Amino acid sequence: MRFSSGVPVSRTARSAESSRRVARWVRSASGHGPISSRYDRVAFDLPYIQSDDMARADLLAPGHPLHDAVMDEAIRLFGGMLNSGTVLASSTLEEPHLLVGVIEEVADSTGSSVARRFGYAYVDSSGTITPGGPAPYLDCVAAPEVPVVAEVRSLPWLADAENKATSWIISNQLPVYLAEVQPKRKAELDKTRDLVAKRLQSESERLLLDAAVAAEKERVGDKPKESSDSLNGKAVELDHRLRRRLELLDQQALMSTKPPLILTAALVLPVAMLEGALPATAPIPTKETKAVERRGVELVLACEREIGRQPEEQEFNNKGFDILSTTSFGDTYRIEVKARAEGAKNFFVTHNEVMTGKNAVPRYRLALIRVDPRGAQFDEVRYLDDPFATTELGDFDATGIRGDWDKLWARGKRPF
Incomplete structure (x- = not known):
């Protein structure tokens, strides 16, 4: 596999190899920081950075200027293909299905995200939705560009398939996801509530005790290190802090799901529709x-x-x-x-x-x-x-x- 920038990478996306110069137009288009004109070695996994007989490799990962620049250029050049989707073939289906990839998210009443996950669902021609599992595309192969593939791209039921998938996920998967997240999050918040209450109440009680001691010294004419008014004021402020913190925890305990966001889709055909078109060596x-x-x-x-x-x-x-x-x-x-x-x-x-x-x-x-x-x-x-x-x-x-x-x-x- 080779980046469009001219930097060759491992076929397994693991090892590091010698690289050529990075194309000038990739470096000039980058807004992610300085990119070297040449990299001796690049790697995608930590174990491959250091080698006994080769130079140290640069780790290419999100955040590295070269990685992010190549991703941006890939989207710029091939974004149209990404938006139009693809057609796959599967031996587990008996009729065409639309496979949609969806982000499901649970948020609290402050608007903060509590949990997110990426899932898949299949939609068939009758509008029936079934879960797709964690990564169903891994069990498919790309469908060849043959006439039947061009025909199925315009199937009429595809126009409304994503909307049906969204409605089904809202009614079926999101309530289950919320029920999974709530108990775990509640346990975390309950633990936090106990720790915060104990710490702030203990500190407030200490300040009140110190304030009483200071007041007694003031009564007999001694000057304490800190006045009783100051100590009492700090105790009152701690009480306010505790109240605000507990109110925030109450808000964080109120959770709901956000509308699902469909990020990707692929039309998946049964192998039977492509008889003779798939090579005998196809890994299916x-x-x-x-x-x-x-x-x-x-x-x-x-x-x-x-x-x-x-x-x-x-x-x-x-x-x-x-x-x-x-x-x-x-x-x-x-x-x-x-x-x-x-x-x-x-x-x-x-x-x-x-x-x-x-x-x-x-x-x-x-x-x-x-x-x-x-x-x-x-x-x-x-x-x-x-x-x-x-x-x-x-x-x-x-x-x-x-x-x-x-x-x-x-x-x-x-x-x-």
Whole structure:
């Protein structure tokens, strides 16, 4: 990958490399501070700044003049493309959907932001909205510019899709988000209230005591270090400060959601609409039949109950895992189900599934189900608990990986 400025960067966006001169027009257009005409090395991650056999690298991150200047130029040159959106292809959909990226925010009554998050939602042609998961685009590939893509860009239902998504998020997701944020924020405010009250009340009481001592000295003709009037005035001011602080905490305890802000959108097509147009090497999974998938999920649900956990099947579009299983102690296990007909050579694991597997260890299981043509009673299942320990997804175009079925099946164990 190469910046338009002429500064080459790592394909994985991690390592540092020798760079060429920075284009004059990038340096002259920058309003972010001085930019050198040349950088020996640049890096995007802290571990790659210092190298034993190379010069120290400049860390390119938000705030660095070169980074910010290139971002500005990218928006200036390609902003039209960013505004027009893109078209993607997914193997998990059966009809076109609009994928929208939304900022959801909770604020208090002072107007200050309490919590923000970026989420996604899918809109279909009938106006039905479904959550998109944390990063659904990672499991998609770019759709080629073929006639069918040009046709779907003008589908009539797209005109109102964003408005429907906004209304659905206001009615469904924002109340849930507010309910998640309020208890945590209330606990923080209650703790702050106790600490502030104890500190200011204690100081006020000390000042009043000192004021009484000073008043007694004044009564007998001695001169105290500070007059009783001054000390009493400070105590009164502390009381005012405490009252104002508690009033502010009361305002901060009143929270509500702001209207959702849609920042991005992409039209996502089912792979079936692009048959023959996608290259054979496109990093996208093949879709198993629903019967095979169903048998796999049913077998894992039964196995989970058998070993004493309470499994709950997730929605079809949940990105990352298929079953959430709970122990009698309240611990939860995330289980990704991969069912394949007997004789399958490989299977596909998406980017989101890999990241879920990495983050959920040790309470994660990859369930492999070998579906037998003789019937469900002959199906077999094996579990792996840390299948992605050595898996890296550094390439920009990596939407997932293909696993060798036989090798992973050999590593699997009975459900545990």
